[in-house]
Amino acid sequence: MSEQRVRWGVLSTARIAQNTMIPAIRQANNAEIVAIASPNPKVSEVAAKYAIPNVYGSYEDLLDDPEVDAVYIPLPNSLHKEWVMKAAEKGKHILCEKPISLSAYETKEMIENCQKNQVILMEAFMYQFHPQHQVVKDILASEEIGQPKLMRANFSFMLEDRAQDIRLDPNLGGGSIYDIGCYCIHSIRTILNSEPTRVFVYAPANPEFKVDMTAIAMFEMDNGMMAIFDCSFDMVRRERYEIVGTRGSISVPRAYNLPEYFDGEGTIIVEKENGIKRIEKIYGHEYTLEIEHFSQCVIEGVQPVYSGQNILQNMKIIEACYESLKLGKWVEIEPYEIEDKIL
Numbered sequence: 001m002s003e004q005r006v007r008w009g010v011l012s013t014a015r016i017a018q019n020t021m022i023p024a025i026r027q028a029n030n031a032e033i034v035a036i037a038s039p040n041p042k043v044s045e046v047a048a049k050y051a052i053p054n055v056y057g058s059y060e061d062l063l064d065d066p067e068v069d070a071v072y073i074p075l076p077n078s079l080h081k082e083w084v085m086k087a088a089e090k091g092k093h094i095l096c097e098k099p100i101s102l103s104a105y106e107t108k109e110m111i112e113n114c115q116k117n118q119v120i121l122m123e124a125f126m127y128q129f130h131p132q133h134q135v136v137k138d139i140l141a142s143e144e145i146g147q148p149k150l151m152r153a154n155f156s157f158m159l160e161d162r163a164q165d166i167r168l169d170p171n172l173g174g175g176s177i178y179d180i181g182c183y184c185i186h187s188i189r190t191i192l193n194s195e196p197t198r199v200f201v202y203a204p205a206n207p208e209f210k211v212d213m214t215a216i217a218m219f220e221m222d223n224g225m226m227a228i229f230d231c232s233f234d235m236v237r238r239e240r241y242e243i244v245g246t247r248g249s250i251s252v253p254r255a256y257n258l259p260e261y262f263d264g265e266g267t268i269i270v271e272k273e274n275g276i277k278r279i280e281k282i283y284g285h286e287y288t289l290e291i292e293h294f295s296q297c298v299i300e301g302v303q304p305v306y307s308g309q310n311i312l313q314n315m316k317i318i319e320a321c322y323e324s325l326k327l328g329k330w331v332e333i334e335p336y337e338i339e340d341k342i343l
Contacts, residue, residue, distance in 0.1 A: 006295040009035035009068040009092070011059045011083060013046045016097065017074045020126075022050050024287035025072075031295040037062035059083060063090040070095065070298055072124075076166045077102060077173025084110045088117040093298045095290075097124045099182050099318060100311055102173045107315040111308040115339075122294055122304045123311045125186050127256045129289035132266030132282040136191055136243070139250055139270060146247030151192055151227045153184035153242075155256060156214075156235035167233065168209045175211035176231040177201070177321050183256045184217075184229035185317050187241050194223040196317055198332045201324040217321055248272040258286060 008025050010017050010033065025033045036047050037056035047055040056062040063071070063086060070093040073083050081101050087094050094114065100123040101107045114121040127133070140148055157180075159165060166172045167179050189195060196219040203215040214232035221227055239256040242249055251269045258264060268280040297304045317333060324331040 004030060004299060006031045006093075006298045007034045007067055007069045008032065008291075009037065009054075009062045009065065009071045010052075011037055011062065011071055011073050011087075012075050013038045013040045013043050014074040017072065018046060018050075020287045021072050021074065021124075021291070022052075024285070024291045026050065027285070027288045028291040028295060030299060031291050035062050035065055035068050060086070063087055063092060068092060070120075070295070073097060074124075076169075077178055078171065080173075081106045081110055084121065085113050088114045088119050088121070091117060091119060093120040093294075095122050095124050095294050099123070099173070099178050100315060102178070104312060104316040104319050107312050111312060115308070120294070120297055120304065121308065121311075122297075122306055123314070124290065125183065125306065126286045126290040127183065128186070128190060128286075128306065129284070129293060130258065130264075130266055130282075130286040131284045132252060132268055133187075133191065133255075135268055135280060135282050136250055136252060137193075139268070140191075140243065140245075144248065144270065145243070145245030145250055145272075148192070148243050148245045149225060150244040151188050151225065151241060152244070153187055153227070153229040153255070154231075154238045154240050155180040155183050156230065156232035157237040158235065159233035162209075168211055170210045174209075175322075176203075176233050177212055177215050177217075177318060177325075179231075179233075180256075181215055181217070181229060181231035181321065182314065182318055183239075184231060184241070185321070186314050187255060188219065188221075188227045188229065189314065189317070191241065191243065192221060192223065192225060192227070194221040194225060195313065195335065196220065196227070196320075196333050197222050198330050199317065199320050199324050200330045201321045203325050212325065215321070215325065217324075 025031050035054035036052045037059045073096045167174045201217040203212040206213045216230045219227040240253045242251040264283045264285045266282045270278045320331045320333045
């Protein structure tokens with residue numbers, strides 16, 4: 001590892017890698033991108049565009065590069081486990097796109113393999129690193145909106161080009177809960193600092209695709225609160241959450257993926273029952289902050305704030321959502337325990 005700078009490799013030329021993560025690595029103050037791998041013949045063009053010095057036609061070759069300290073994995077969901085396991089065995093620290101796998105059992109195996117090989121693993125929920133969410137937690141702690149009673153989260157967009165989109169392929173881990181509902185679940189758990197104890201999910205059948213195009217979920221939380229989320233590939237873009245309290249509400253209209261034209265500007269709206277409204281603007285580039293946090297953990301050999309236990313619990317809830325969807329009834333959620341080990 002170069003001094004105080006983590007050397008990154010990227011497995012894939014996926015759009016999210018090109019549009020957000022590679023620029024974020026280049027902007028981070030403790031990271032640099034040194035390699036990219038893909039069987040896609042356009043990988044050399046991508047490398048040239050982003051001035052990436054080392055180009056590989058296979059993921060294995062990149063993992064064999066001793067100059068790579070950490071890898072970013074934005075492959076289809078069904079391939080996450082395979083390449084996380086292989087990267088760990090090559091001693092690479094790993095930032096893997098969400099959802100980290102397709103089941104809690106797979107996730108547990110991945111975490112334990114990374115611990116065995118003494119590498120850091122984190123799931124790429126970049127939104128949590130934007131400072132607007134800590135401000136929300138601070139407002140909740142101040143009791144400005146009284147006692148919180150309900151959280152609602154929404155993540156939807158119109159999926160326009162449906163012919164070959166991997167998010168619609170059940171064999172690749174497609175579905176709206178896996179793809180975007182996972183953000184709603186994560187934010188409910190994180191903002192409320194509470195875990196769901198049971199869940200009910202409804203998703204209307206879709207005659208064309210064999211995945212959940214739209215889903216609506218209800219949670220009972222372990223602190224007595226209720227939470228609701230919806231996610232959809234069939235609705236206008238919404239990426240927001242709201243917490244309703246006894247004396248007011250807090251809403252975050254751009255909660256998950258801030259478009260580039262907002263230049264990192266997050267917004268928090270606090271409304272009181274007397275009609276008084278306050279708007280706060282909070283700035284931060286969530287992808288760059290994510291890379292800087294993960295890279296610093298690699299440099300210092302410490303556990304990320306988003307730990308293995310937290311990753312596993314989020315997947316356990318996703319799994320329960322799909323079980324409820326399949327059974328058509330409420331599903332109890334038992335906590336899933338794993339030891340978080342410091343390197």
